[in-house]
Amino acid sequence: MKSYRKELWFHTSTRRAFVNITGEVEEALHESGITEGFCLVNAMHITASVFINDEESGLHQDYEHWLEQLAPHEPLNHYAHNRTGEDNGDAHLKRQIMGRSVVAAVTGARLDFGPWEQIFYGEFDGRRDKRVLVKIIGE
Amino acid sequence: MKSYRKELWFHTSTRRAFVNITGEVEEALHESGITEGFCLVNAMHITASVFINDEESGLHQDYEHWLEQLAPHEPLNHYAHNRTGEDNGDAHLKRQIMGRSVVAAVTGARLDFGPWEQIFYGEFDGRRDKRVLVKIIGE
Amino acid sequence: MKSYRKELWFHTSTRRAFVNITGEVEEALHESGITEGFCLVNAMHITASVFINDEESGLHQDYEHWLEQLAPHEPLNHYAHNRTGEDNGDAHLKRQIMGRSVVAAVTGARLDFGPWEQIFYGEFDGRRDKRVLVKIIGE
Numbered sequence: 001m002k003s004y005r006k007e008l009w010f011h012t013s014t015r016r017a018f019v020n021i022t023g024e025v026e027e028a029l030h031e032s033g034i035t036e037g038f039c040l041v042n043a044m045h046i047t048a049s050v051f052i053n054d055e056e057s058g059l060h061q062d063y064e065h066w067l068e069q070l071a072p073h074e075p076l077n078h079y080a081h082n083r084t085g086e087d088n089g090d091a092h093l094k095r096q097i098m099g100r101s102v103v104a105a106v107t108g109a110r111l112d113f114g115p116w117e118q119i120f121y122g123e124f125d126g127r128r129d130k131r132v133l134v135k136i137i138g139e
Numbered sequence: 140m141k142s143y144r145k146e147l148w149f150h151t152s153t154r155r156a157f158v159n160i161t162g163e164v165e166e167a168l169h170e171s172g173i174t175e176g177f178c179l180v181n182a183m184h185i186t187a188s189v190f191i192n193d194e195e196s197g198l199h200q201d202y203e204h205w206l207e208q209l210a211p212h213e214p215l216n217h218y219a220h221n222r223t224g225e226d227n228g229d230a231h232l233k234r235q236i237m238g239r240s241v242v243a244a245v246t247g248a249r250l251d252f253g254p255w256e257q258i259f260y261g262e263f264d265g266r267r268d269k270r271v272l273v274k275i276i277g278e
Numbered sequence: 279m280k281s282y283r284k285e286l287w288f289h290t291s292t293r294r295a296f297v298n299i300t301g302e303v304e305e306a307l308h309e310s311g312i313t314e315g316f317c318l319v320n321a322m323h324i325t326a327s328v329f330i331n332d333e334e335s336g337l338h339q340d341y342e343h344w345l346e347q348l349a350p351h352e353p354l355n356h357y358a359h360n361r362t363g364e365d366n367g368d369a370h371l372k373r374q375i376m377g378r379s380v381v382a383a384v385t386g387a388r389l390d391f392g393p394w395e396q397i398f399y400g401e402f403d404g405r406r407d408k409r410v411l412v413k414i415i416g417e
Contacts, residue, residue: 001279001314036142037142037276045394056220059219063231065219079336092332096341096376099235100380101381103179103381104181105179105181105274112144114183116184135383138142191378193359193370198367201371246281246413253409
């Protein structure tokens with residue numbers, strides 16, 4: 001069994017953002033030399049997500065609007081977590097909706113995806129350095 | 140390490156549906172000959188889910204009702220995504236709640252499940268051909 | 279390829295609870311002797327979750343409050359599932375938000391985690407014996 005590990009770094013200029021990282025994950029897969037196996041991609045921070053959906057700007061607006069409805073950033077004192085001095089209580093909730101990680105199949109040295117599947121980094125508490133882990137196992 | 144890949148196809152007669160696919164995944168596992176490892180089952184479309192829960196019709200009604208509350212299909216113009224000409228903005232949101240995929244342990248050539256665990260395909264934009272990927276790795 | 283399997287048992291005194299199980303998963307990983315691979319941790323029951331987030335009591339209060347808003351326990355007759363004689367319709371919904379399982383990378387014989395990542399068992403229908411599966415594959 002072979003394994004490969006790589007970190008991707010992000011620093012978004014806004015508090016919340018969606019970044020298409022499919023190309024970076026494909027690059028890691030190419031570097032790994034693995035042709036059959038599983039590829040795990042996960043946020044290493046607990047106020048961010050990795051998920052698979054569509055590269056379509058209207059949809060990303062819909063996610064932004066919907067997540068703000070389900071877990072609004074303000075008022076800050078709505079969240080017990082913010083009593084610690086943080087202002088990211090909402091981000092910990094949003095991340096649960098969108099998920100921590102993706103496991104993708106690797107077949108024939110490629111991500112085994114349907115026609116519209118793209119991998120996104122979902123940032124809910126940005127404006128600082130944060131990491132995503134890519135770990136691939138197989139042969 | 141061995142690996143095995145199979146596609147399952149679905150075409151539901153309704154826009155939304157839950158289909159128990161546990162038997163089909165068990166069949167794929169049997170075909171694989173793998174006795175210890177991991178089994179990934181994922182929707183290859185971004186308006187559908189694969190998830191594990193209970194085979195109970197009342198619960199499925201509850202999911203349907205709840206998801207319509209959280210992300211209603213109408214009004215269509217509520218979703219920026221629908222400006223592309225699609226009418227499935229809600230389906231992309233529902234799928235995030237229910238999840239894209241399941242990773243199940245394989246032990247002794249069986250899905251290593253608790254007593255009530257069943258795998259479902261969750262369709263949120265049906266009435267056309269759609270696929271689920273089963274990928275199993277192990278030995 | 280090596281594989282290792284362990285069950286963790288829980289019996290919470292309250293209906294809902296969050297239990298930090300990171301130490302128990304690390305112990306299972308140590309017992310496995312696996313240094314590179316993937317570690318799957320999943321609830322074997324369909325009214326419980328395994329998820330990764332922060333060990334912070336205010337945040338856990340926020341999760342409790344938020345999940346009760348999204349899928350309140352009462353009124354019991356709000357859920358078709360409860361017509362079966364159960365009173366846990368809400369728990370099946372809460373578990374979908376928080377997720378069934380976690381897949382963690384194993385690197386250098388350790389859980390390959392960011393600085394704040396901790397694994398939690400989320401109970402939504404407790405006061406009875408319930409199980410979590412830890413399955414590790416790799417070498």
